[in-house]
Amino acid sequence: MGTILSGLLLGGAFGFVLERAGFGNPNKLTGQFRLTDWSVFKVMFTAIVFSAVGLLILEKVGVVDGGSLFVPPSFLGAAALGGAFVGAGFAIGGYCPGTSVVGLMSGRMDAGIFLIGLLLGTIVFAGIYPSIESLTTLGEIANADSLPELLSVSSLSIDVVMVIAAVGVFALGSWMEKKSRGPVSSQEI
């Protein structure tokens, strides 16, 4: 498939599903952090487990070559520090980078402002890059990029643990949603 077509189609499906899940709505997204709406955890866990198990099956039947898949390098300090900044930005700004595009397309001005902030944050980073370059390679784990490699276990066993964890997230989340104001609906202003 050509670059343009595959980008548009896969991106289009991504944006469609995010909007349908309610992930253009900052009140719903940040409800995860208030622990009143667990949709973010539920959707992300389900998608991650589905893809991980799917990739395992596709590798076993020889459709996908596991070695050719992009696995991000293990700069775990950089991943942790960056995750902390993006998490804080999500809790304060109401979006993550991808969902802010979805928010903007459903008419939300605050999502547009968040997107401008993303560009400004990138400018700040680029501006001071020479002095913080070392942060981007912080905490390297040289001998493993993936959890199965690190623990010397099969991908299948990690997948099994993740399926169990996902079931736990659904149970815990649904219980906490019942105890609180519950998930944000599309009808709320």
Add this chain to the structure above:
Amino acid sequence: MNQQQLKQPAPYWNPLIAGILLGIVLLSTFLFTGHGLGATGFTTRLTAWFGMYLMPTATNANEYLGGMVEEGRPLDAWITWQVIGVALGALISAFLAGRIAIKLDGKKFLGGANRPFTALFGGILAGFGARIAAGCTSGLGLSGAAVLSLAGFTFLGTFFAVGLLASRFMKEEK
């Protein structure tokens, strides 16, 4: 169905259904491209693109963005089309569901009258952080965890921990 019901936006999908469909999209992306989905790969290139026109000398000399503008086409990448796709897909979905409304959202939970500033500040933090981690919630969190990467799980761990913490400081407007 009366007039009032017709004007109501359609309900959001059940999270399990949405998660499975998102999983299908993510798995298809790996199958067709060898990598996952993302977002800030595009915003970084867009920053370089703006820089190329507005501050060409500084952008060319910049160690981080310079390489992207070397050939004068910083937006020429798969991720650009993917994010355009995200925008179109979201627009179509929001339109069909009757969920398009021009408004400044999030005031109730995110700063009240200061909402424009929380949106801007949050965006700056997320944009900066995504460059340190070389990825965001989609690119490193979602896609990275799907290939069981240590970086992906680590990102998600601090993302949620700090998000939970930071959220305590956001006062709800009654």
